[in-house]
Amino acid sequence: MERGILSPSDLQKPVNKILYAFMVLCIAVMAFTMLYPIAMTMFNGLKSNPEINTFPPKFFPTKWHWENFSKGWDYIPLLVYLKNTMFIFLGNLVMTIMVLGLASFSISRIRVPYSRAVYFFILLTLFIPATSYMIPNFVNLKELGLLNSYWAFWLPAGANAYFFLLMKNFFDGIHPEIFEAARIDGASELTSYLRIAIPLSIPIFATLSIFIFSTAWNDWFWPSLVMQTEDKYTLATAIYKYVINARNLDSSIKFSILFMVMVPPIFVFLAFQKFIVRSVSLTAVKG
Amino acid sequence: MEQSVISPGNRVKGPEKETQKLKRTSNWKKYMWGYLFLVPAIVIFIIFLWVPIIKGMVYSFYNIDFVKGNTFVGFDNYVKIFNNPDLWLSVKNTLYFMFLTLVMGFWVPIAAAIAISELKFFQGFARIAAYLPFVVPGVVLYGMWRWMYDPVGPINALLGWFGADPVSFISDGRFSMISIVFMETWQQFGSAMLIYLAGVLSIPRDWYEAAEIDGAGVWSRIKYITLPSMRSLIMLMLILQIIGTSQAYQSQLALLDGGPNKATLTYALFTVKNAFTQLDYGAGTALGVLMFVVLGILGIIQFKLNREEY
Structure with a gap:
């Protein structure tokens, strides 16, 4: 049997047995603590409004109010915000693949003269904390006249040194012979990027897509500054302004909306677990 | 020829x-x-x-006016922010927040990773449960935890079982920062846990075998094998956490707007408020420059550590 820190013979001792049981109990409590608020968001969305505020709180609703969800759906135009969010996500993804992907391909595979200099020019930005230039960044976008436009998200998406580094490292790992062969067959560099590098790099693009998706889905503060008219708000910004800060909204409707916003990322997580675990271990190498 | x-x-x-x-x-x-x-x-x-x-x-040396144009003001912005008592308060609050995240949050993923790696059954389930809060969007998190922390919410119900008086976790200045740290630990420790778990699982099993033959108990195996093997990973995560927490402002802004009585006004939130509430972009940029200087030093340390790793 595969052993860990503990061996099977350790578990024969009563002291260790008790400690192990205590550890399992702690993990069980942890798992419950993790899942309880998520489950309650769902069940509160199905309760009647007075029932949410009863003390002590009940777990299951006594009566299931499915109509909360249709009320929540009609409370704000969620579809418009969803469309804006997906618009930003897709545009950022295209920019990442085309601008950062091409640049990292060039530095990794073509190795033009002075590519080291370009590499450090890009990488240096990793060490500058993002919050420290947040305000000049906003002023800059305003001076460029990009506020309230999707370009204020799409263009800066091409300036992500971290994603650049991830792609460059991935391209470094592809066998150069493949590209040599393509070159001999007369493929241009652009063709070998589009027809060889991209298909071979699906895993890293999947990981990047998840990163970009979660940023587009979760970011509420920056979009609330950049997007200034209601019809351009992202989902998170709209929820923050109209649901979290709402005064006269029933708690039951509030929770039903929060639940609807929470489901897609959870679904993405469960469907793409493999890539997410990879992306998590990549964050450790960040920098 | x-x-x-x-x-x-x-x-x-x-x-x-x-x-x-x-x-x-x-x-x-x-x-x-x-x-x-x-x-x-x-x-x-x-x-x-x-x-x-x-x-x-x-x-940071200009007064920024989008209508009339920018004017050079020398060190005025810096003088202004250094004369603002909120600056020192926000630095103090940020240090307090960083301290709390270390005391309340930093060890949790390490302990959880070691514990979960020893699970014989349901290891996958425990992993998913720990990570799931990480995918909950920030705005949902705020709505969820406002209710959790409510005077008639579930945490107070739990305290009530033990006979404690209800606590207003968010609006009481003594608890507001602690409540935010607890909420953020709940959301974020899962991703750090997965990183540590990969570290724990990569330690060769026969090291433990050898230590056990030499008579090392369970605790000394953890103390002398598991933790030292992850030393550089732990250091890296520590630096990343310090860099991250020193820039925190979103939860403080969303849940409390820096209140009650400025108890959760962090440095970054002070910067944001200068720029976007008082519309003094010059002061906001000057604050950003100060942050850049301080964090730049940390960034260099992180780079050095990373270089050792790779």
Whole structure:
């Protein structure tokens, strides 16, 4: 049997047995603590409004109010915000693949003269904390006249040194012979990027897509500054302004909306677990 | 044989120049695509990263007015923020927040990773449960935890079982920062846990075997094998956490707007409020420059640590 820190013979001792049981109990409590608020968001969305505020709180609703969800759906135009969010996500993804992907391909595979200099020019930005230039960044976008436009998200998406580094490292790992062969067959560099590098790099693009998706889905503060008219708000910004800060909204409707916003990322997580675990271990190498 | 008589200088000179010329044009042809691929990235990095970074330095000496135009004011912005008592309060709050995240949050993923790695059953389930809060969007998190912390919410119900009086976790200045740290630990420790778990599982099993034969107990195996093997990973995560928490403002802004009575006004939130509430972008940029100087030092330390790793 595969052993860990503990061996099977350790578990024969009563002291260790008790400690192990205590550890399992702690993990069980942890798992419950993790899942309880998520489950309650769902069940509160199905309760009647007075029932949410009863003390002590009940777990299951006594009566299931499915109509909360249709009320929540009609409370704000969620579809418009969803469309804006997906618009930003897709545009950022295209920019990442085309601008950062091409640049990292060039530095990794073509190795033009002075590519080291370009590499450090890009990488240096990793060490500058993002919050420290947040305000000049906003002023800059305003001076460029990009506020309230999707370009204020799409263009800066091409300036992500971290994603650049991830792609460059991935391209470094592809066998150069493949590209040599393509070159001999007369493929241009652009063709070998589009027809060889991209298909071979699906895993890293999947990981990047998840990163970009979660940023587009979760970011509420920056979009609330950049997007200034209601019809351009992202989902998170709209929820923050109209649901979290709402005064006269029933708690039951509030929770039903929060639940609807929470489901897609959870679904993405469960469907793409493999890539997410990879992306998590990549964050450790960040920098 | 005759050819060897001809002086080598004469023979080589002409053609070599030709090849050099040829080489240069073919070099350009060869690398043209390479340069073309780099141009968009370079342009975008300049316009959307380097220009704001440099503008940040420059604008900290200006009064920014989008209508009348910017005017040079020298060190006025710096004088103004240093004379604002909220600056020192926000630095103190940020240090307090960083301290709390270390005490309440930093050890949790390490302990959880070691514990979960020892699970014989349901290891996958425990992993998913720990990570799931990480995918909950921030705005949902705020709505969820406002209710959790409510005077008639579930945490107070739990305290009530033990006979404690209800606590208003968020609106009581003594607990507000602790409540935010607990909420953020709940959300974020899962991703750190997965990183540590990979570290724990990569330690060769026979080291434990050997230690056990030598008579090492369970605790000493953890203390002398597991933790030292993860030393550099733990250091890296520590630096990342310090860099991250020193810039925190979103939860403080969303849940409390820096209140109650400025108890959760962090440095970054102070910066944001200067710029976007008081519309004093000059002061906001000056605060950003100060943060850049302090965090730049940390960034260099992180880089050094990372280099050792890779």
